[in-house]
Amino acid sequence: MSSVPEMLKSKKMDKMIVSPSPHLHSPASTNSIMRDVVIALMPAVIVMVLFYGWSSILVLAVSCVSCLCLEYAIARWLMHKPELFNGWSATVTAVLLAMNLPTTTPWWIVFIGAVVAIGVAKMSFGGLGQNIFNPAITARVFLLISFPVAMTNWSMPQGFIPAVDAVSGATPLGLIKEGLKSGQSISEALAASGLDVHYLLRDIGGSGGEISALALVAGFIYLLVRKVVKPWIPLSILATITIIATIFHAVDPEQFTGPNFNLMTGGVLLGALFMATDYVTSPSSNWGGVVYGIGIGLIVMMIRYFGSYPEGMSFAILIMNCFVPLINKAFHQKKYGRA
Amino acid sequence: MSKLTFSIGGIHPADSKLARECKIEVLPLPSKMYVSMFQHLGAQAKPIVAVGDKVKTGQIIAEPGGFISAYVHSPASGTVKSIAPRKDLAGFNVMHIEIDVEGDEWAEGIDLSTELVTKIPEDREFILDRVKMNGVVGLGGATFPTHVKLNPPPGKTADCLILNGTECEPYLTSDFRILLERTDEIIVGAAIMQKVLGGCKCVIGIEENKPEAISAVRASLARLGYPGISVAVLRKRYPQGGEKQLIDAVMKRQVKSGGLPIDVGAVVQNVGTSLAVYEAVQKNKPLITNIMTFTGDVVPAERQRNYLFRIGMPLSFIAEQAGGVPEETVKLVSGGPMMGKAIAFLDAATVKGTSSILCLGEATRRHPETPCISCCRCADACPMGLEPFLLKKLHVAGDLAALEQNAVQDCIECGCCQYSCPAYVPLLDNIRIAKGQVMGVIRARNAKK
Numbered sequence: 001m002s003s004v005p006e007m008l009k010s011k012k013m014d015k016m017i018v019s020p021s022p023h024l025h026s027p028a029s030t031n032s033i034m035r036d037v038v039i040a041l042m043p044a045v046i047v048m049v050l051f052y053g054w055s056s057i058l059v060l061a062v063s064c065v066s067c068l069c070l071e072y073a074i075a076r077w078l079m080h081k082p083e084l085f086n087g088w089s090a091t092v093t094a095v096l097l098a099m100n101l102p103t104t105t106p107w108w109i110v111f112i113g114a115v116v117a118i119g120v121a122k123m124s125f126g127g128l129g130q131n132i133f134n135p136a137i138t139a140r141v142f143l144l145i146s147f148p149v150a151m152t153n154w155s156m157p158q159g160f161i162p163a164v165d166a167v168s169g170a171t172p173l174g175l176i177k178e179g180l181k182s183g184q185s186i187s188e189a190l191a192a193s194g195l196d197v198h199y200l201l202r203d204i205g206g207s208g209g210e211i212s213a214l215a216l217v218a219g220f221i222y223l224l225v226r227k228v229v230k231p232w233i234p235l236s237i238l239a240t241i242t243i244i245a246t247i248f249h250a251v252d253p254e255q256f257t258g259p260n261f262n263l264m265t266g267g268v269l270l271g272a273l274f275m276a277t278d279y280v281t282s283p284s285s286n287w288g289g290v291v292y293g294i295g296i297g298l299i300v301m302m303i304r305y306f307g308s309y310p311e312g313m314s315f316a317i318l319i320m321n322c323f324v325p326l327i328n329k330a331f332h333q334k335k336y337g338r339a
Numbered sequence: 340m341s342k343l344t345f346s347i348g349g350i351h352p353a354d355s356k357l358a359r360e361c362k363i364e365v366l367p368l369p370s371k372m373y374v375s376m377f378q379h380l381g382a383q384a385k386p387i388v389a390v391g392d393k394v395k396t397g398q399i400i401a402e403p404g405g406f407i408s409a410y411v412h413s414p415a416s417g418t419v420k421s422i423a424p425r426k427d428l429a430g431f432n433v434m435h436i437e438i439d440v441e442g443d444e445w446a447e448g449i450d451l452s453t454e455l456v457t458k459i460p461e462d463r464e465f466i467l468d469r470v471k472m473n474g475v476v477g478l479g480g481a482t483f484p485t486h487v488k489l490n491p492p493p494g495k496t497a498d499c500l501i502l503n504g505t506e507c508e509p510y511l512t513s514d515f516r517i518l519l520e521r522t523d524e525i526i527v528g529a530a531i532m533q534k535v536l537g538g539c540k541c542v543i544g545i546e547e548n549k550p551e552a553i554s555a556v557r558a559s560l561a562r563l564g565y566p567g568i569s570v571a572v573l574r575k576r577y578p579q580g581g582e583k584q585l586i587d588a589v590m591k592r593q594v595k596s597g598g599l600p601i602d603v604g605a606v607v608q609n610v611g612t613s614l615a616v617y618e619a620v621q622k623n624k625p626l627i628t629n630i631m632t633f634t635g636d637v638v639p640a641e642r643q644r645n646y647l648f649r650i651g652m653p654l655s656f657i658a659e660q661a662g663g664v665p666e667e668t669v670k671l672v673s674g675g676p677m678m679g680k681a682i683a684f685l686d687a688a689t690v691k692g693t694s695s696i697l698c699l700g701e702a703t704r705r706h707p708e709t710p711c712i713s714c715c716r717c718a719d720a721c722p723m724g725l726e727p728f729l730l731k732k733l734h735v736a737g738d739l740a741a742l743e744q745n746a747v748q749d750c751i752e753c754g755c756c757q758y759s760c761p762a763y764v765p766l767l768d769n770i771r772i773a774k775g776q777v778m779g780v781i782r783a784r785n786a787k788k
Contacts, residue, residue, distance in 0.1 A: 007663070019670075022678070030709055
């Protein structure tokens with residue numbers, strides 16, 4: 001305790017901070033939010049590692065090291081703004097990128113993905129908070145177009161927990177798309193590949209992070225509880241996909257896959273829960289988020305039913321990313337006292 | 340029963356009511372007091388005493404400088420030493436009357452007994468006159484002259500008098516203490532204001548974290564038996580005590596942008612104001628005392644205080660009486676931690692609206708600003724439904740037209756946006772400046788019409 005007359009004499013008062021209100025701050029910070037997202041991804045990462053084994057650990061490690069080093073190096077030596085480096089944010093991108101790649105991806109392709117995600121999609125737009133497109137998805141689409149073979153020859157789960165006999169093959173969506181292209185119906189295509197839909201729903205070949213719906217949902221619930229994200233974007237995406245798939249499947253079940261199948265495959269859950277909800281590249285208002293989600297759902301289903309790519313979640317999110325500025329112009333918060 | 344609250348935005352900062360158990364203590368008189376001429380909203384008061392004059396406690400020493408202004412009274416008896424500009428707590432020069440305190444001899448006609456007077460005067464003009472002559476202003480923060488607020492313009496009538504006992508700012512406990520210790524007087528004050536407003540109903544809004552206050556008020560209401568006064572239990576949420584938010588919470592009505600509460604039939608008064616109205620009308624006692632809290636996260640539990648102080652005591656005198664300022668203090672604040680002002684000059688005089696001295700430690704220090712990540716927590720927190728992240732960008736771009744279109748002038752400066760921002764963006768700093776600029780544009784445009 002310092003006595004007040006002494007304090008006034010000793011100029012201690014001059015050292016007191018004088019700044020405008022508020023004088024309190026909530027415990028949340030960008031770091032704590034990004035850390036929460038990483039924590040939320042952990043259940044799915046653990047399942048991925050259990051099912052895919054060492055190869056998935058390699059992809060994850062290469063992705064994390066490259067993303068962190070690239071972001072640090074670019075912020076420090078190219079942009080001369082070391083404060084732009086945010087380790088947790090780069091880790092989110094790295095983990096999402098790893099979860100979006102087949103676990104058989106060679107390390108150098110993963111590295112190129114990191115260059116595109118961090119270097120092109122994120123830092124060249126100004127770094128954290130400035131990017132227009134989701135960095136991990138941009139990288140995935142770039143790799144999909146550049147290395148179609150490596151990116152679509154998915155391994156079937158073969159990790160610490162034995163899953164199925166097959167070691168590699170196309171994804172179920174890929175199988176069906178190829179079958180339909182060559183004039184087969186869905187059931188014929190599946191019969192030809194020796195797989196059936198019920199079986200597929202349990203152990204689906206695909207990118208590392210798509211493996212467990214339960215783990216993804218558990219992580220997302222953690223984010224909801226921590227109030228990091230709101231549920232409107234994922235709900236509107238999933239609802240749109242369900243509605244469209246139900247209608248088309250009812251019309252012609254031999255040409256159009258059903259809602260369960262579409263929700264559980266092709267990275268829909270990973271995309272809807274963790275990529276479409278990215279703060280920077282999604283709309284700011286709740287209703288804007290709903291429109292954005294409906295847009296993603298529509299585009300995914302149009303690509304799957306009528307396009308040439310088997311899945312389409314990445315494209316749908318990137319396309320809707322482009323519309324975010326316009327959506328933000330159209331939807332605003334409800335204001336007090338202004339009808 | 341579901342608890343009431345406002346409909347847009349809001350935050351839940353930690354309560355930190357560290358001084359809630361501390362009874363109100365009366366401070367001794369210092370040797371000098373400085374009475375500010377600018378302790379209310381509106382025009383400065385004009386001194387009506389001269390240097391060398393002898394003054395008594397409660398004597399009028401300055402009169403209103405305009406329609407929206409207030410009388411000012413001497414807080415002690417003594418001699419007027421000087422009438423000169425002096426720094427207020429923020430360091431701005433304001434005219435003060437300096438009084439050499441010689442004793443506590445009260446002016447004529449002031450009832451100093453503590454006996455409760457429950458009979459309410461019949462004459463409305465008499466009540467308004469007493470409120471005005473005794474210098475009562477709103478004690479919830481804005482210090483708007485109470486007699487003006489109690490006298491709605493012709494054609495406007497009050498449906499509901501809302502008594503603000505929310506005290507939603509963390510740390511502050513002065514309203515809570517008077518709700519416990521001066522309950523009956525507050526209720527009589529409410530009944531007086533009810534009468535002046537033409538017998539509208541009265542709702543006393545108290546947040547759920549003050550159950551003792553809620554039961555004390557309910558017991559007092561049952562005892563005194565005034566008709567049409569009830570308690571509304573509100574959910575704990577900041578800024579519930581904001582006038583517009585409280586009207587929304589209690590009456591489910593929203594004041595139009597640029598409008599006044601009376602437009603939707605509401606008059607909001609703080610519980611402290613109600614106590615001041617009681618003393619002014621029933622005791623003819625001018626507003627020369629108020630209650631304040633000495634607290635803060637670095638003040639040990641045994642040194643937390645609630646004080647009854649004379650308006651004009653230097654803050655430094657009060658801090659000294661409280662045992663000094665803790666070494667760990669990095670910022671001194673007067674008012675709540677969300678909307679209070681940082682103290683730049685500790686020798687500054689207390690004013691009618693002074694509600695606390697907060698000694699805040701390292702946790703109050705600002706972090707360096709980092710990039711906005713568009714998480715929209717600021718927009719979710721804004722109780723006016725604004726988009727602070729957008730307003731900040733528009734301010735940086737200097738786009739005044741877009742700022743006005745996005746309602747920057749509706750900002751109530753509650754600080755929810757800046758509190759919530761995980762990137763430590765100084766949103767309110769930017770919005771305050773932008774708001775000032777836009778208000779200038781609006782005023783210039785209105786002047787031209």
